[in-house]
Amino acid sequence: MLEQLNGIRWDELKHNYGAADDIPGLLRQIIDGPAADEALFKLENNLFHQGGWICSAAPAAVPFLVELAAAPGVPLRSKLVALAGNVAYEAGELRGRGVDPAWQEAWAASIPPLLELLDDADVHVRRMTTWALGAARPQAETVVERLRARWPAEPDLTVRLGLVLAAGKLSPHGATWLQGLREHPEPQVRLAATMALSRLAADIDLVCGAVRDGDLAAWRHNPWYGGTPESLVWGIDHELGGHCRARIRFATRMLAHRDPQVRIGGVKAAGVVLSTWLSALPELLPPLVEHLDDPDATVRAFALHLLVASGEAGPHLDRLAAMLADETRLSRRGKARIADVALWGLACRAAGSARVARTA
Numbered sequence: 001m002l003e004q005l006n007g008i009r010w011d012e013l014k015h016n017y018g019a020a021d022d023i024p025g026l027l028r029q030i031i032d033g034p035a036a037d038e039a040l041f042k043l044e045n046n047l048f049h050q051g052g053w054i055c056s057a058a059p060a061a062v063p064f065l066v067e068l069a070a071a072p073g074v075p076l077r078s079k080l081v082a083l084a085g086n087v088a089y090e091a092g093e094l095r096g097r098g099v100d101p102a103w104q105e106a107w108a109a110s111i112p113p114l115l116e117l118l119d120d121a122d123v124h125v126r127r128m129t130t131w132a133l134g135a136a137r138p139q140a141e142t143v144v145e146r147l148r149a150r151w152p153a154e155p156d157l158t159v160r161l162g163l164v165l166a167a168g169k170l171s172p173h174g175a176t177w178l179q180g181l182r183e184h185p186e187p188q189v190r191l192a193a194t195m196a197l198s199r200l201a202a203d204i205d206l207v208c209g210a211v212r213d214g215d216l217a218a219w220r221h222n223p224w225y226g227g228t229p230e231s232l233v234w235g236i237d238h239e240l241g242g243h244c245r246a247r248i249r250f251a252t253r254m255l256a257h258r259d260p261q262v263r264i265g266g267v268k269a270a271g272v273v274l275s276t277w278l279s280a281l282p283e284l285l286p287p288l289v290e291h292l293d294d295p296d297a298t299v300r301a302f303a304l305h306l307l308v309a310s311g312e313a314g315p316h317l318d319r320l321a322a323m324l325a326d327e328t329r330l331s332r333r334g335k336a337r338i339a340d341v342a343l344w345g346l347a348c349r350a351a352g353s354a355r356v357a358r359t360a
Contacts, residue, residue: 002027002064013057015046020057022046027064036075044083051090053098058087059106066110069125070117078124081117082223084110085132092135108138115143118150123159124221130162131223134169144173157218161192165224168196182206187214200236201243207236208253211262233265237272247273248280255287260296267291267302274306281310292319297328301338308345320345 005024013020023046029039043065047058062084069080088107091099114136117129136143147163154160164181167174174196181193182203191210194203216229225235233254240247251273254266270284284306291303304323307313313320323342330336 002031002067005064008060010057010060013055013060015055015057016049017046020046020055020060023057023061027061027068030068030076030080031074033075040076040079040083044086048083048086048090051086051093054087054091054094054100054103056100056102059100059102062087062106062110066113070113070120072121077122078128081114081125081128081132084114085128085135088132088135092137104138107135111136111139111143115146118146123156126154126156126159127162127221128223130159130166134166134224137170140170141173144170144177147174148177157186157188158221161188161218161222162224164189164192164196168193168198171196188216188218195236195239198239200240201246204240204246204249208250211236212253212257216259216262229259229261230265230268233262233269237265237269244273244277244280248283251284252287255291255299260294260299263291263294263296263299264302267299267306271302271306274310281312285310285312289316289319292316292323297338300326301328301330301341304338304341304345308341308348311348313345314349317346317349 002024005027008024010023011019011021013023015023023043026039026043026046029035030043032039043061047055047061065080065084068074069077069084071077074080091103091107111133114129114132117125118133120126120129130147133143133147144167147167151160151163154163164178167178171178178193178196181189182197182199184190184193187210190206191214194200194206194210200207211229211233216232219225219229219232220227225232237247237250240250247269251266251270254262254269257263257266267288270288273280274284288303288307291299292307294300294303300323304320307316308320320342324339324346326338326342328338330338330341
């Protein structure tokens, strides 16, 4: 393992913090369990950090990242795949600007061993590999064929969603397969196929139905939209882009969801829509007012804030007055409360009435 490491003049290469002569030692420390976490942290900072360029050390290091990720006894294997994928996606975003000339060849050579990881015994490695392969444009047709080949044998739904989304990133090579998956019996597969085909706005009812009726657990560990149901809702809303009607419908339906995490995503999506299209207010105002009594404090706070900021709190002053008793804090660190937002709304209304009285 790492036999070719000493054959590279690392001192002549650069990363985010200068000469790359520390890269070999960090790669070797990955194999050493106790030092692996700190070594990977330093590698991420050196090779990627916040992006912006692809340093000359990156194409030299990425084959070793993939080699270590493929070795069963190495710790943090999925995170090594993630680092390689992060650099590859950043290179794609930069479109050649600030990208080291050796990167494309190095990344293309890394794709075949990454494809082998689709069959890895570790489900976390497989999940992250689907994400990294979404950046494998140099061999898009071959990659989509392997993604499709893995599909029937893959038992993990999170990985299956990743196979679909990766194929979408590499379309049009996977378009025919993805079209067929829009009729799949699993709602989350239908949702992923719709995402992959960029049909979220056209199929907004399918999207809303999948989030409303399906089990969202498979998205929790998905690198594409992972974390919480809120992050999934937020990601879908972002990808709906300029489709105002679809975004209004989506936010409204998410606000009606039984899961508070989905409702949080819905009320935040409503805020983004209103900040872009004030014309959406007549449709979004009624569900916002309805959620002033939401059992989830975050939903209540956002709904109240949007109502007050819209300037349409007048007919609901009694509701605002009742919320003066809501001592729930807006964050764990600050002292501001939901009651303070209600007070702000009442003060704005009083100031407006005073101005009218003075001009009368």
